[in-house]
Amino acid sequence: MPAAVSTLPRPVLVVVLATGAGILAILLFLRGSSGLYGEDGPVEIASVVAYLGAAVAYAAAAPGLAAGRYWQIPATLLLAAAREMDLDKSLLSGGILKSRFYTGDFPLWEKLVGLVIVVFALWAGLRLIRHGAGPVWRALRSGRGWPWLVVGALVGVVVAKGFDGIGRKLRPLGIEVSQALNDQLGDVEEWLELGAAAAILLAVALWARSRARPT
Numbered sequence: 001m002p003a004a005v006s007t008l009p010r011p012v013l014v015v016v017l018a019t020g021a022g023i024l025a026i027l028l029f030l031r032g033s034s035g036l037y038g039e040d041g042p043v044e045i046a047s048v049v050a051y052l053g054a055a056v057a058y059a060a061a062a063p064g065l066a067a068g069r070y071w072q073i074p075a076t077l078l079l080a081a082a083r084e085m086d087l088d089k090s091l092l093s094g095g096i097l098k099s100r101f102y103t104g105d106f107p108l109w110e111k112l113v114g115l116v117i118v119v120f121a122l123w124a125g126l127r128l129i130r131h132g133a134g135p136v137w138r139a140l141r142s143g144r145g146w147p148w149l150v151v152g153a154l155v156g157v158v159v160a161k162g163f164d165g166i167g168r169k170l171r172p173l174g175i176e177v178s179q180a181l182n183d184q185l186g187d188v189e190e191w192l193e194l195g196a197a198a199a200i201l202l203a204v205a206l207w208a209r210s211r212a213r214p215t
Contacts, residue, residue, distance in 0.1 A: 011060035012208045019053025019201060022046075023194075036190075043190040044084060050197035051081035054204045061208035072127040077200065079121050084193065088117075144210055149203035153196040160192035 008016065023046045030042040037043060055077035059066040066074050082088070094101035096114035139147040162169075163185040167177035177185075 007212075008205055008209050009061055009212050012057050012205055015053055015057040015060055016201065016205045019049060019057070022049050022053070023198070037187050039086065041190070043194050047190075047194045047197040048081045048084045050194065050201050051077050051084065054197070054201040055081070057201065057204045057208065061204065061211065070131065072124040072131070075120075075124045076128055079124065080197070084197075139210075144206070146203040146206035146210065149199045149206070153199040153203070156192045156196035156199070160189040160196070163189040163192070 026042050026046045026049065027036065030045065035041070055074040058074050058077070062070070088097050089095040092101075092110040092114055093106050094104065094110075094114075096117055101114060102111050136147045136150060140151075165182075166185050167179070167182040170177055
């Protein structure tokens, strides 16, 4: 076993190995008639598993932080997993991230639930920036590896969102994208999202290692 892996705290090691094995099994054995891609496809499911694994790994590495000052980290990872599962669209009658859900003819209680979820997500995001920007910057300056993975994951998510429905986004600008290219970029989007989730999982593992054995 590589030294970088064997020096992980045992609970984190178990979670990371189990998550990695789960992702590999999903990609190898859950291929349906549409292959790897599409809603509820293996690549998307693997992204969900990676985010869930990262949340559990963080809680295993630092239960006091996960339940205290830095609760927003596992919360954000769980929200990311829920987003990958499209729960923002399927949980209620409409998409809670769309303004028309709150202005349209939907039940008031659903609007209130959606608003609570959105406010909670924004609160967690603001806390993530407020309490996380400093440690990430200091870790970057000290040459740690995990913050680079976090930065890479964020870049991957931004690029992936740009590829999502790119034909629809470029049409108002007079740029036509063929359906074939649109589909191919959609597949790339799913791999980028999986890569981002896997990078976050690895970042949590490296953070836990550096926390257990500071350099």
